[in-house]
Amino acid sequence: MKILKQLEQRRKWAEDERILLDQVRRIADTVIAPNAARYDREEAFPQASVDAVKSLGLNAIFVPEAYGGAPMSYRLYLAVVQTIAEACASTGVIYATNFHGMKPLIDFGTEEQKKRLLPRVAAGALASLAITEAAGGSDATAMTMRFTPDGDDIVVDGNKLFITSGDVADLLLVFGKWSEIEDPKQAISSLIFEKDTPGFEVVRVEEKLGHRASSTATLAFNQCRVPRANLLGKPGEGLALLLASLNKSRPSIAAHALGIATAAFKDMVAYMNTRAVGGHHVIDFQANQFLIADLAAELAMTEAWLDYVASLIDDGATDFGLEASIAKLRASDLAMRMTTEAVQMHGGYGYIRDYRVERLMRDAKITQIWEGTNQVHRQLIGRSFIER
Numbered sequence: 502m503k504i505l506k507q508l509e510q511r512r513k514w515a516e517d518e519r520i521l522l523d524q525v526r527r528i529a530d531t532v533i534a535p536n537a538a539r540y541d542r543e544e545a546f547p548q549a550s551v552d553a554v555k556s557l558g559l560n561a562i563f564v565p566e567a568y569g570g571a572p573m574s575y576r577l578y579l580a581v582v583q584t585i586a587e588a589c590a591s592t593g594v595i596y597a598t599n600f601h602g603m604k605p606l607i608d609f610g611t612e613e614q615k616k617r618l619l620p621r622v623a624a625g626a627l628a629s630l631a632i633t634e635a636a637g638g639s640d641a642t643a644m645t646m647r648f649t650p651d652g653d654d655i656v657v658d659g660n661k662l663f664i665t666s667g668d669v670a671d672l673l674l675v676f677g678k679w680s681e682i683e684d685p686k687q688a689i690s691s692l693i694f695e696k697d698t699p700g701f702e703v704v705r706v707e708e709k710l711g712h713r714a715s716s717t718a719t720l721a722f723n724q725c726r727v728p729r730a731n732l733l734g735k736p737g738e739g740l741a742l743l744l745a746s747l748n749k750s751r752p753s754i755a756a757h758a759l760g761i762a763t764a765a766f767k768d769m770v771a772y773m774n775t776r777a778v779g780g781h782h783v784i785d786f787q788a789n790q791f792l793i794a795d796l797a798a799e800l801a802m803t804e805a806w807l808d809y810v811a812s813l814i815d816d817g818a819t820d821f822g823l824e825a826s827i828a829k830l831r832a833s834d835l836a837m838r839m840t841t842e843a844v845q846m847h848g849g850y851g852y853i854r855d856y857r858v859e860r861l862m863r864d865a866k867i868t869q870i871w872e873g874t875n876q877v878h879r880q881l882i883g884r885s886f887i888e889r
């Protein structure tokens with residue numbers, strides 16, 4: 502573990518960032534990690550862990566000061582996501598989804614919207630990002646959710662599928678099509694939706710392979726009336742807004758996947774150093790040393806790439822979609838490979854619930870699917886090289 506510790510110690514943080522990271526590490530070790538297996542087994546919302554996140558005011562680090570926040574760098578935010586996800590992937594994605602859902606409001610909201618809504622986010626409100634529908638997640642333009650203007654309101658009608666925290670979120674960023682615009686891409690619009698709006702219904706909460714403590718909900722919006730003041734941007738600006746916000750949520754998902762990969766790597770190395778087989782520890786076999794060498798190298802390189810993407814964003818870059826795709830693709834593939842190998846290095850014990858790697862492998866799979874499947878990311882990266 503020496504090289505990973507060394508890399509961690511050499512990462513440069515400002516004093517206040519280091520203090521916050523130490524505090525996050527403390528709640529991760531004392532509250533979030535010790536409760537993770539139980540919440541997973543019971544498929545229960547990780548209330549104690551979410552409360553611990555709230556107690557440190559971690560939503561505030563991505564909300565501007567003018568609206569009740571205490572902003573820190575995007576790089577620091579990613580390190581927080583990674584640390585929480587290492588302790589509990591479900592809590593990690595609940596926290597990250599607050600950012601994914603509300604960052605577009607921060608970046609594109611009007612002054613009035615931000616003054617009205619962001620203090621709640623800074624204080625710890627839960628958020629959702631509602632894009633996916635049965636018509637297809639990879640093709641957002643296929644969505645059928647309708648936004649129909651009616652006086653000072655917008656009537657929201659349709660369903661959303663697989664929405665993280667959809668049943669518990671206070672505020673949801675919802676994407677739909679503006680009824681007065683015909684073109685399916687040009688029609689996409691977005692608005693902030695409050696959970697108590699009449700007509701809003703949680704239809705079902707999924708039972709899942711992994712991330713069992715994070716709820717994934719099907720939502721129905723039955724002629725819900727939302728004040729027009731909650732429209733984000735203008736009618737039809739949703740697609741541009743969606744793409745811009747996905748660019749910032751994809752590195753966040755990469756950090757989350759790296760948290761899972763880091764947990765698996767630590768458990769794997771610790772087990773290999775203690776489990777003796779035929780008079781040797783599992784780590785003494787050269788084939789296994791080669792395996793962990795490859796995985797350690799991949800982990801270090803992926804972290805360095807993510808740090809690079811974060812620094813681009815902190816330096817104000819606007820065109821970083823491909824870099825974000827590479828981070829998401831690489832980190833999630835690594836999480837899946839790392840957790841699979843960690844189970845393998847545990848032998849039969851890896852398949853048993855007593856060992857954390859069993860959960861980590863289940864938790865890892867979705868990272869290759871959400872925020873754009875890895876096929877979609879490969880397509881985005883690959884087609885950027887077409888010259889004609």
Ligand SMILES: Cc1cc2nc3c(=O)[nH]c(=O)nc-3n(C[C@H](O)[C@H](O)[C@H](O)COP(=O)(O)OP(=O)(O)OC[C@H]3O[C@@H](n4cnc5c(N)ncnc54)[C@H](O)[C@@H]3O)c2cc1C
Nearest residue numbers: 630631632633637638639663664665717870871872874876
């Ligand atoms: C636990 C969980 C949480 C989620 N959270 C959210 C959330 O908070 N908000 C939200 O909006 N959505 C969420 N999703 C939805 C998720 O983002 C979608 O499931 C994902 O985008 C894939 O969409 P789909 O399931 O419709 O698969 P499809 O789009 O039907 O894809 C099926 C298969 O076709 C492949 N495919 C599609 N297009 C291409 C292509 N161009 N080239 C090659 N292969 C392709 C895909 O890679 C996949 O293998 C969540 C899903 C899950 C399971």
